[in-house]
Amino acid sequence: MSHSPLNLDQGSVDPRYRAGWSRITNLIETGGSWSGRERNCCYLNLGGDRPFADVSFASGFDFPDDARAVASVDWDHDGDLDLWVTNRTAPHLRFLNNNGSTGQRGVLVRLQGQSCNRDAIGARLELIAADEPSQPLVRFVTAGSGFLSQSSKWVHFGVGARKGPFRLIIGWPGGPSETIEGLLPGNRYRVVEGSNRAIEQDERDIEISPGELPVVPPTGIARVPLLERLPLPQIGYLDESDRVRTLTFTGRPTLVNLWATWCLPCVKELQEFKERADELRSAGLDVVSLSVDGLKDDKPGDLSLIRGFVEKHGLPFGVRRATSEAVDRLDVIHDVVLTTRTQLDDKFKLPVPTSFLLDGSGHLAVIYKGPVSVDRLLADVALMTDSLDVDPAVAFPGRWFLRPHGLGNVVVRVADRLVRRGHLAAATSYAELAADLAKRNGNPFDLTHKTASALVDLGNAWDNQRRFSEAATAYRMAHQVDPTDAAAVTNLGNVTLSLGDEQSAARHYRHAIDLDPNQLQARMNLGSICLQEQRIFEAVQHLKAAVRINPGFPQAHNLLGRALLKQGRTSGARLHFQRAIELDPDYQDARDSLRDMDGPGVEGGGS
Template identity: 40%
Template sequence: MSQSPLEPTDPRQAAGYLNAIDRWSRLVQAGSSHSGHERNCVFLNITGGRFANISAISGLDFIDDARAVASVDWDQDGDLDLWLSNRTGPQVRLLRNDAANDTASIALRLVGRSVNRDAIGSRVELFTVGNARPRVRLLSAGNGFLSQGSKWVHFGLGDATEIDRAVVHWPAGESETFDGLRAGHRYRLVQGVGQAEAVPARKGRVTLSPSVLAPQQGSARAGVRLASRPPTPVLRYRDWDGNDRVVEQPAGRPLLLNLWASWCGPCAAELAEFARRRGDLDERGVDVLALSVDGLGDERSSDPDVLREFLRQLEFPFDSGIATTEIVDKLELLFARLFGRHISFPVPVSFLIDGAGNLAVIYKGRVEVDDLLVDLGQLDADRIDLRGWAAPFPGRWYTPPVRADGSLLAREYLRAGYAEDAEPLLRAELQAGGDAETRQLLATALSVLGRNAEAERRYREALALDPDSVRAHYNLGLLLATDERPQDAVDHFEAALRLDPVHAEAHFAIAGALLQIGRAVDAVAHYRSALGLNPGWGLAANALARQLAAGADPRVRDVPVAVKFAEQVCRATEYRVPELLDTLAVAYAAAGRFDEAVATARKAMELAAGADRTEYAKKIEARLELFAAGRTWTEPN
């Protein structure tokens, strides 16, 4: 993983770091961990800058996904015991230290008067008789990930038996010496007193017995009730005749969307109960849509006739159909945004959507109709009541309800290619006063949906609020280039590059726009910059090779270099990409290697035709005829 950027002005380092953070976050959301299934490690300092691995013999090498360790003399026998906190069960472990020598240590508790009461920030030096070099401890407010050890300052004494003095350097800067300390004891050192106060040890010994951790069985059923309800995305499915349908709700009527499979026993029981309780469900005004996931992600049969017969035998009276990969993907994205965890849904799983089209409850496993009826009674509650309903345990709220930020979910939809679902979320954020980033995201969604005029307006609104937005300049440049306004596109690409000179994609994009306005020399320079910033970028190497081999402006040509780049990218893709082979054929012809140009063009043409790209195959064929006649190809202006 990339290190945190050291300099805020190094955008290339920052980009790598942010990309690594994003990928790491997605791994965690998918259930991965920093150190899952890795044993804890313990190292013994053997001096001289060397450490020995004593993990196995220490007894600490549990396979827990450990997060922090805190030290404390829990049983007050003179040695440090350890508390471990783990991400997985058991979440806490106490490891008792049963070392035999109870006089080989001393513990000091500092009390501040003119400084903070816990004396955080103090430095303690302990001098033993016969040793001029002190042992040193610093008292800090935290010594692990979300953890704090004891504030007792513990010194191990080793072979030393007599203590000369302790010197405390308080956080304010003054120093104070304490005498009369004895090994194997505990003392309270109060700032300004100068005399150590003995603290008696706990009477009797603490008796601790190791416990046996019983494995916890996960529940196959759960209901997740949402206090802040996100709008459901556009959900498409197929009816039994294979027609594409969109999930629709009559105004004001809630909907239970159920995903089931014919091979799932709980699914069959759940669907049968829905059928038996139809009267109760109709009375509460809820519609049910049951979609089969048979055939999604496995090799099980998904014959519509078989599935429809399955429902007929259950006498299932509600609407039904076949789920698509898209509908499952969208619901899993929504779940991941809500809970920070990307999982594949089990079956059955159901989604209760309120009358306004917002997701209210997610049911994992079989849902009991009685529970569903109770939840239906809460759909119209106000936001404060909803928080109490959604919480898994009673309590008191000290903060008002917080409005969910729809732009975060919209960003996930855009990343997955669902612009139609991102747009309404971003418009809602805009009505709530959205910032430049909201406008930029909305513009991106609109451009994907082909509504370029409004997209351009939103990009310009974003730039009015944040003129230094590299992303807004770059994306507006792409939009303008698509609208065949290359000079306007160049202006915004140049603005993006002034702000971020190492933006490889902007270098590549401006090169294409510059070619359209006849500035081939500048275009080639930007292609070289893009490739220099990203040496493995085949698309940039191919575009550069094409200009060096056959550019309309003879000043940019460098045929030997064109052949080198074209051969490199073809080797990297195992000579399977027709566009790259086409460029290599053009470069071979420019170098006078016409036999190789013909053979390469023929292979490119066959690959294009095999992919049903007939028009492109015809263009390659026209160039092949030129090469066969001993003529070269020149790129159009």
């Protein structure tokens, strides 16, 4: 395991340390496990100064689960503590019944506060054997008992084979102590603050049937319902005539299924779809199956091969082949829904088969990774089309009091990922949706800034393609969403300048500087415009600010030198030309300016 550097001034950081953080970040963003397949551990306190004993295997606790929280409770009222364990992986919940302490008993106490908090959080309990010398047992009532867990507030004292009776001393939080005599092992007591007595509680009659403790192997098959349905980007495919078509919606649910001729689970899945096609049709579900053959080579599969396969198996879903662009867009949706990863990743990570269940409006409701059964499809379609307010992502029926507001953040991430994958037109619609959601009440405050940032990135991508009008539209939207975003206004000035409108560009730069006086690009470009329009005093002001913002920027020194030279301040101009050359010895423009100054007829001036 790599270690953090002890001193950041020691030079370059160990690449293993950087790689370790990269892997950790990837685990966080993909919802991955940090456990490294480490089994659960259990240690036994041997008492005194002796070390703890590792009894993980002997206790049966050493599951290879990615466990997260454990809570203790005497669930079966037999006097010892049982455990509930939650996992990030399946099974999500395990109950471990403690049957290994035959003949060992306990005293359990539940406190009820009167003048203090009702659960008596913070109380100190001390149990002492009344008739025999022994070390007192001390417990505290706490509001938490571990990571993401809260054990029972029944305070448990394990007294072994001792017969008692016991004396209980309670230090109530913020109040006096209270002593109660005569507690017996094997019993449960409730104590109300100030009552000076322990009321014995009846045991509940509970029967727990032992179950198996299976270890569930990963399958790679998953059903991922969306809590908020997400619009799908435009999906293109090639039809039987080799023409490009676009997926359209008729108001009926649609299943977009990605398959390949070499994929045996795909073939089995399609066969079931074929055999039960009448049921799917009666449920109102349209199936659009898209072959992804050949896409690893960035070209659709051979039409005759796909047609022959479909005819051989008698598949009634037509001959359609996915385009690289369509699969890449679906891959973006898959990544955003299943991870929070921000790094660029490889394309075509979707497994096959993968299916996307869309509602009648073309909004994504469920993603199926791996084969999906017809029964599962019919159940999900029924949930989507039911008149009751039931959703495939919700485990029980009912009506929303307040619907979730997480769609905005998802849409922003889709727009960002589509920009980085080069799907700028598709990204634009998501950016516009995010801009609309950012204005609505109930959405997270940071959605405004995230949306503006995504729109700026979209504008930058259009700008790189010299699509200046589209870039300007994105920057204007970013400014409308977040009027305080000076970078959006600066970039709007840049593309306006590229379109040849210097006056409007200058207006945008001044606005950006009002928002943030340290906008270097706005200062530089506005100074250059002023210099060309012979507004030398204003040019000097902006260019001096540029040098102050970034003293190591040779272009700023060169432009400032030219402005000072026009004012006749030759010594100051010389200093800035020389500084530009020091910063960039190959900066020819600054060298030419300095050589021109050293020519005949040049007199000295102020700085």
